[in-house]
Amino acid sequence: MGKRLRINIGTLNFAKGMAIILMIVGHSITELVPLDQAPILWGLLSPLLPFFYIISGYLFTPKKIYETVKTTAKDLLKPYLIVEIVNLIIYPLRSLWQGKGYLAGLIKMGAGILFGVGMDTEILGISVASVGPVWFLVSLFWAWNLLNLIMKLKSLLEQIAMIILVVVAGYLLAWISFSWWSLSCGLIGTGYLAIGYYLKKYKIMEKKAPLWAIALLAAGALWNTRFSKMLMIKNVYSHGLFTIILAVCSCYFMLWACIYLSHIDFVLVDAIEECGRYSFWILCIHAVLYTSLPWHIFFRIMPNSTFAVLALLVYNAIVILIVCYLLKEIHRWKYMKEKKKNGRKDN
Amino acid sequence: MEEKIIKLLEEMTGESVSRDTDILSDLGLSSLEIMSLISDLEEEFDVKIKAKAMKKVETIGDLVDLITELKEG
Numbered sequence: 001m002g003k004r005l006r007i008n009i010g011t012l013n014f015a016k017g018m019a020i021i022l023m024i025v026g027h028s029i030t031e032l033v034p035l036d037q038a039p040i041l042w043g044l045l046s047p048l049l050p051f052f053y054i055i056s057g058y059l060f061t062p063k064k065i066y067e068t069v070k071t072t073a074k075d076l077l078k079p080y081l082i083v084e085i086v087n088l089i090i091y092p093l094r095s096l097w098q099g100k101g102y103l104a105g106l107i108k109m110g111a112g113i114l115f116g117v118g119m120d121t122e123i124l125g126i127s128v129a130s131v132g133p134v135w136f137l138v139s140l141f142w143a144w145n146l147l148n149l150i151m152k153l154k155s156l157l158e159q160i161a162m163i164i165l166v167v168v169a170g171y172l173l174a175w176i177s178f179s180w181w182s183l184s185c186g187l188i189g190t191g192y193l194a195i196g197y198y199l200k201k202y203k204i205m206e207k208k209a210p211l212w213a214i215a216l217l218a219a220g221a222l223w224n225t226r227f228s229k230m231l232m233i234k235n236v237y238s239h240g241l242f243t244i245i246l247a248v249c250s251c252y253f254m255l256w257a258c259i260y261l262s263h264i265d266f267v268l269v270d271a272i273e274e275c276g277r278y279s280f281w282i283l284c285i286h287a288v289l290y291t292s293l294p295w296h297i298f299f300r301i302m303p304n305s306t307f308a309v310l311a312l313l314v315y316n317a318i319v320i321l322i323v324c325y326l327l328k329e330i331h332r333w334k335y336m337k338e339k340k341k342n343g344r345k346d347n
Numbered sequence: 348m349e350e351k352i353i354k355l356l357e358e359m360t361g362e363s364v365s366r367d368t369d370i371l372s373d374l375g376l377s378s379l380e381i382m383s384l385i386s387d388l389e390e391e392f393d394v395k396i397k398a399k400a401m402k403k404v405e406t407i408g409d410l411v412d413l414i415t416e417l418k419e420g
Binding site: 276 | 370376379401
């Protein structure tokens, strides 16, 4: 048996790249094959979101409470608001174009931003628009800060007990009411985030797992793929709390596959890693494309749904490439400006 | 160069770092911060850090070595 492979930024880039590509492909394919008609597709896609939390957990390090709130507000809530301001500008125009009225679109999107939900719904009699996949940023904000608070507990046992309590609370909250600001997902996500953090802290993926544990995880992953249905944003957990655990089994193998694949020297692996590097931007761009832009038009102008899905994927790829390039140029410009300013100060 | 990279990281994280600092375990940088850090280093040292090159990087020392290698190559 060769040397165990280590997890570093490159591995995480590959994992993030795989996850973001699968998310975009998933969003497009489900327009062709609805999830409830394709249980295996649902089973394959459902661990994606837990997987995002687990990868994020690899980047988590306990810090001071105030510092963490400040950093996560800057890195998660600020991009969320920027994306939603863009949505607030475009969405009413789309609504006007579709004959539903500008004001109706403005109110719907405004309510969406206020409630921060990831699906079109109705809250207190008000029509609320989905904010798109960036709801994940809001839920990650809750999860990150909660985990940071839990890490203040000294004993590992107390930490684990508190994490379980938080996950159960999130699950119950999802049952009781449609939670605002993706709070229930944030509470459940705390558990997944903690798994990522403990995997990193105790280097679990880099150690040889006992055969019985692999067999148990494989059985869980197979069951998850074939029978379990989870859709966090719609509060769908087909096997109750057990669904949340089953997703972890699938995530273990996804992570394991990413670790091994990322160490292969191949052009496609490099491309996926580049996607992973810019996955945060890709998520934000996809949120605008998915929420506000009239992509449904492909299903009207293309000869059939398969072509429409392919066109949708190409359209996503082109817009993402262009906007990523522009964002990189903006970042470069800001950096040079800052450098010049600091240079003047030093002189 | 090493001093410059360490200074950049210290400004970003507000923590003191050394060559042996493990980027994932010790720094706790967010996804956005890592992306930003790599872009800043590319600008600062006029190099192109490909995502695949990051596979070799675990510590600040590895990052310094990578940029030195890219500068010299």
